[in-house]
Amino acid sequence: MKNKTNFPSQEEEARPSRCPDNSAFKQQRLPAWKPQLNIVTVLSSFFLTGAFCLTVGVCLILSANSVREIQIDYSDKCSDCSKFRENSSNWNKECHCSVNFTLKEDILGDVFMYYGLQNFYQNHRRYMISRSDAQLLGRNVNIQRSYCAPFTTYKNGTPIAPCGAIANSMFNDTIDLFYNRNSSVVQVPLLKTGNSWWTDKNVKFRNPESYNLSSAFAGTARPPYWQKPVYLLDEGDERNTGYVNDDFIIWMRVSAFATFRNLYRRVRRIRHFADGLPAGNYTFRISYNFPVSKFKGRKHVILSTVVWSGGSNPFLGIAYVVSGTAATLAGFVITAIHLKLRKKKTYFQRQ
């Protein structure tokens, strides 16, 4: 009996209270930092930002100004070739043209040669996806299941290597640079390799394994627009032909905009060109293969140096300067309002 009557009291004590924990989290009393915008923090942040941006901006503009760049549009200068190419029956005939230009002063340092295309929408969705990375990795894959269509196989079933629209439309002009030095023409030595990303060249693009390249690509056919099969892209250099050809790799890296440039060659800094390109007359000799007139495109060849902040585009510097100015101005505006309101506030309080 005694036990029984004691039981409920134990029960009562054992019964957990439904009282919530008095913990900082549950009571929403976690220690917290409450940033508050007041005149001091606001003004200092504006002025500091402004000062920083202006400094960086000026540096950037200065450095961008030190970039030397020459850009030559050769789609007009080679209009004959352009017309020649419009006739598709001439697809396998060669057409050459040359473009002269003069360097007023030396271009010092590493000089990069780019080809530029205008109005070529490499970023078109259906174009962009028309490739097979697996194939480019050298794997023996069934490219039927890739996105290469309709540049997957020929009608007879021969697979295209490399497949897809990107590869098919590869830029295939060859541009050589000649230095007219004292009426003797010296070909500027240009580096074909080392222009692409190291990872692309060594990881992302691989030739199929075989004892030689032609056998590796046996049973495949070149893309329809190409003049030669992929393993003959660079006949001189075993390590720069097939899928791992630098020009090919660079082309396969699809450009972000319709107007773009791709690195084509680097000036090899030997002999006359050890310091870069000396001033003087130069000639581009171009084997004109890539038709651009049908999409109202243009082709350029560009010689440029680079600096730490990128190329010749001064925009980043300008943007910094503009932002810096805006921030500083905002700081001044706030100061002005502050001064004005302080008077008014006393007015309010008096009232």
Add this chain to the structure above:
Amino acid sequence: MAFSVDSAWYRWQRLGAPSQAPSEPTPLLLPGRDNPKLSLNKWRIIFPSTGRQWKDWKQASTFYSGNGVQTTKYTWFTFVPQNLFEQFHRLGNLYFFFLVVLSWFPQVEIFHRGVTLLPLVVVLLPSMIKDAVEDYRKHQYDKTINSSKTRVYDKEERAYVERCWKDVRVGDFVQLQCNETIPADILLLHSSDQSGICHLETANLDGETNLKQRRVVRGLPGQNALFEPEFFQSTITCEMPNNNLNKFQGYMEQPNDERVGFNIESLLLRGCTIRNTEVAVGIVIYAGHETKAMLNNNGPRYKRSRIERRMNVDIFLCVGLLFVMCLIGAVGHGIWTGTFSEHPPYDVPDEYGNFLSPALAGFYTFLTMIILLQTLIPISLYVSIELVKLGQVFLIHNDIDLYDEAADLPIQCRALNIAEDLGQIQYIFSDKTGTLTENKMVFRRCTVDGIEFSHQENAKRLETHKELDLDDEDFPKLQHFTLPPPTLGRAAGAQQSPPGALRRCQSARARVQGHARSRSLGRRDSSQSQVAFSSTIEKDVTPDSRLLRRVREAALQTESLSPFIPTRTSTAFADFFLALAICNTVLVSTATEPRQRVTIPPPIKPPGITLEKIHQIFQRLKLASLSQSFSSSQSSSELGASFGARGPEEPLPALGSGDSSDRGDRGDSSDRRDSGDSTDMGPASLEEMLQSVSSSSLPPALCYEAESPDEAALVHAAQAYSFSLVSRTPERVTVRLPQGTLLTFDILHTLGFDSVRKRMSVVVRHPLTKEIVVYTKGADSVIMDLLEDSAGAEKRMKRIKEKTQKHLDLYARDGLRTLCIAKKVLNEDDFQKWANFRREAEAAIENREELLMETAQHLETKLTLLGATGIEDRLQDGVPDTIVALREAGIQIWVLTGDKQETAVNIAYSCKLLDQRDTVFTINTENKETCESLLDLTLEEVRKSYEWDKPRRKIFGIIPTAPEAPEAPSTEFGLVIDGKTLSLIFQGGLQEKFVSLARRCRSVLCCRSTPLQKGMVVRLLRGQLRVMTLAIGDGANDVSMIQAADVGIGISGQEGMQAVMASDFAIARFKHLKKLLLVHGHWCYSRLAKMVIYFFYKNVSYVNLLFWYQFFCGFSGSTMIDYWQMIFFNLFFTSVPPILFGVLDKDVSAETLLGLPELYRNGQNSEIYNLSTFIITMLDAFYQSLICFFVPYLVYKDSDIDVFSFGNPINTISLLTILLHQALEMKTWTLSQLVAMMCSLGFYLVFSLIYNAVCLLCNPPTNPYWILERQLSEPTFYLLCLLTPPAALLPRFFISALRGTFGSSLILKAQQIDKLPKGQRDLEIQKLRSRKATSGASPAPNDDLDQSISHLCVSPFLHPAAAAVSQGHTEGQGLSSSAVNPLRRGTPEEGYCFYNRWAEEESAATDSSAGPFAPSRGTAPGQGSGQVPKDRDSRSNSGSHRRSVSPVTL
């Protein structure tokens, strides 16, 4: 949600079932035996599974569902398809599905198919798993339920055999033991209880733990014999299964064609538990899913919050935006494609070498763009909102300030998805009783026979209680000390109880302890058990000495059966207290075993308690013959049978004899009482409590369980005057008189209380005089009309009536609840006649309700007034404070109560709902036209004053912190309206006028309103003003308004659980509303609103990046960002910080929010999330996306950048911008938020680095290999990341800096205050508030303007001082103050009833309606003063047009 679907499903199934039934040939219905109008689809016919009708039963039972239940939605095979099907009912999921389907078309395929599938999977899978687990649990539960055992009568074995629940069929006989759960809806045919009673506990059904009585079908022959199912031959006809828990009717057709009716009183509901009844036998009526419990099984309610509604609109705006964007893309692409005369090499033909026509290409682009820009529709928002709301509700639930220690109840959040609505409430509709007040009824005063007894001592006692309650904080300490003694006390108590006979009942112990402990624990206990159970404060009533003396005298006369006819007065006193003790439905139980109803006088106690012993011996001697039958009645059946024969003469011989011997006993008992009193009067010390413990265990402490607390209060009051209710059965009730005599009345009838009649009656046979007496107790307004015609009655009665009325009005003015007690003596013939009517009515099948009502009304006429009581219902603590704060927060508070007007008005004053300076309009009328013109006039009046102060407000409106809404209610009007007028308004289409008047009033009181009206008022306001409403209440009568309101709050208090069950949030005290709304409401709103808007911003700004790119890729649908990174951006990189923000951010601290309730207006006016903020945010998002896209674009323009190398910095920049934007929005930085921020960024970098390093081929045709790594090695990337986010956020930062520094919004001010140290903060808040008060007062002055109306309708409660002040300040407004003053001085009281009086005149002559108004508006003072006597005349002429107003007219 799942639940509701279930029930809907079964309802549907059920719908299907009856449609088959009529088409069946029904051989089971023999045409001769059945009423032709009865058809199976209207009535259910049940044949017993035994006896001759076994065959019929066999056939019939095939129609009715078995008792097995299946609440699961799915089976193993149907789970996946069915679940998917259901999930696709959600629009968002369908949208995803659409996208997935789209992406299967190669023409528009943009992402890898898996990528599009991912969001769908992420959304579907968790809910699928949740559903599966839930369903499995249900399945398990069903299994245990279905296989639990019960005892069913078996025909072959002729005995009850154990069967599973699922095997029980309609028509089976089921035997139930005590504490057993009822397996189906069962018609009670037999109970072991002598009187055929069976007790139910319905806790499983509605959470109420008090016992409910069920009785065996009346008129069933052989009720007390052992019930043999074998011989039960009747056919039962009853209504089709429905979900009404309170209504059920049918009849039983016996073999001899006699019909016996029954109703809900005899139905045992599935899921309830049998209590206090040994054995009950019944026949199954409804089984399985057709039971009322199952049909009532609606799942949790789903409400949509205001923010969500707003959000859905904005989502449609986003859909529009998406459409426009896609259209731009489609058209752009079409045109772009069309510009080429020849297909360029980058225009790739399809598989077969065909080129698309520009139009088709455009169309495909359109679809592609939908996929591309899909995240513009922030589906992730839905998931995030669910999570955030869960978090918010979790925090609300865990708030220790919303925890009621006394009841051990934290706030219950029953609706998970409307927490933010708490921050937008504009109107609060509150119940009065139990919500504003404690609903702890304390007997305060009474008037008997026209004499008022003020009970001064009692009032004093209550005062001390009030003080004691303030020391409540101490009681947990005391609790520890007091615990051991009660244990001992209980041990003694347990010994006292007769062994064996009593069953242990579940909550008995807890209650004993609670009562033994202390008075403050009494409250705790009562609310814990959710029963209207009295605490000590209600139990102890200190009798008024004057009254006590009189009562004793009267009782003496009554008891001694003195030969001379007792004087009228003395019987009145005795009758009054008899009525208090008898006229109720209170259940009596002893303190030791509260659940065991006392049906017999307490048996002999063991030695040790001498007083008791002596008492018992006397009793025993006295009731020698009676006690025999009584005490043995429980076990012995044959004696019980004789007992059931109901001999009215039986108790008589014993009574009245032991008069002299009772003296000593009486003295003892009063001594005992005195000692009890003294303990109560003393301070709440430990000693005192111990003492009260020991003393309370001495008497046969009777506990009263009443349905409503006022009943208990009255019984306790009667007990205080030694008229204690000792036992009650449906047949008889025993009362102990002051002398100790036990008087047993036969109850001939009980007419229960209902809200229409507003009264209850018992018909008893007086054991001494053998008179048949009707005791009626009810609302004064009703009872007063039912008294004997004053013409016929003697003059004295008339006087008593008048006096009583006066007292009643006095009580009402003091805020007491009044009840009138009346009686009526019937002669035998009349009663027999009436009883026959009644029986017929009870047996009636159709419109029984009306018949019952009619008979009840027939009986309750020509009553004799005995007296009236005033019961105090104390205000809950913190109510005035809460109301003031809520009002400051801009919330309008209405009180909707069923109580009488005066009481309500008084409570309103005492809880500061109405101010003494307020002008109170009272509209009581019974005529529609009157009502209309009244409304018009009042409205006009209010408008006038409203316009008057409007220009002034503008002058002072320079203070930009208080942008008063144009429709802000003027602060100086109160409106009181009663239920009748309300119904006129609703019937007469005057809603608009009413609303436009009410919205301008500071507070509105609706008195005498029915539950339905409460709901209608809420709905009206919601519909007409489109405001956010909150309804708070504690009782079943508040359910309709709780359900009608946007937010329903239930107070888990004394009146059962219905309100809580219907509510969205359940709190324990009214004062919790303050923090709930002002703090949690504000937080939840601002958090969620900010989060929602942030999500819109986030999606738009991110998706726009992709859109801008379309202008540079010929609208072909390309992306510069890798798909996986894009999808992950929303799913992972930027999802956690906003969710944490939505749960944790505090813009202002809780203390400041409570200190400055005005801050609440922020949410009320939807200042954070409305169309303009949405648009501004959208514009900001556009701007930011422009910056984030075009800065990198211009930087990388004409370079050799490739697509994904271009996209990578954009993605990074945009992530930084979005996170920094969040940082700008965040007002509090806790560690978790900081960590989440950092983790988001870190996760992005780590994921991208790994993904870019590893993923060589995993996502053809795109290939992000080594891009981020390459980018990280270039300074341009860092320069961009440094520049762009600040540039993008510059405008926002600038503006928020401006606002933060110079802005004067209250929120900002509060944030500044928050940063101050504590003491200084309080000081600042005070300063702000006082400034508010002065600036607020000036536009709404309490001087001239206020007074200009006050002469019109001055509240009768106007404080004299206030009145005096007000008169002094009156300034001319077309009328000089001196001219008005004389008039006004005379009319403070008249003003109150002005409208009433006017209304009366109105009904006579509508034309003159403007008459009374014009003079009082202030023309000539002479005219006005002349008006007064005329008013008086008209008033007296029309009699008491409204009784409730009459106090003022006197």
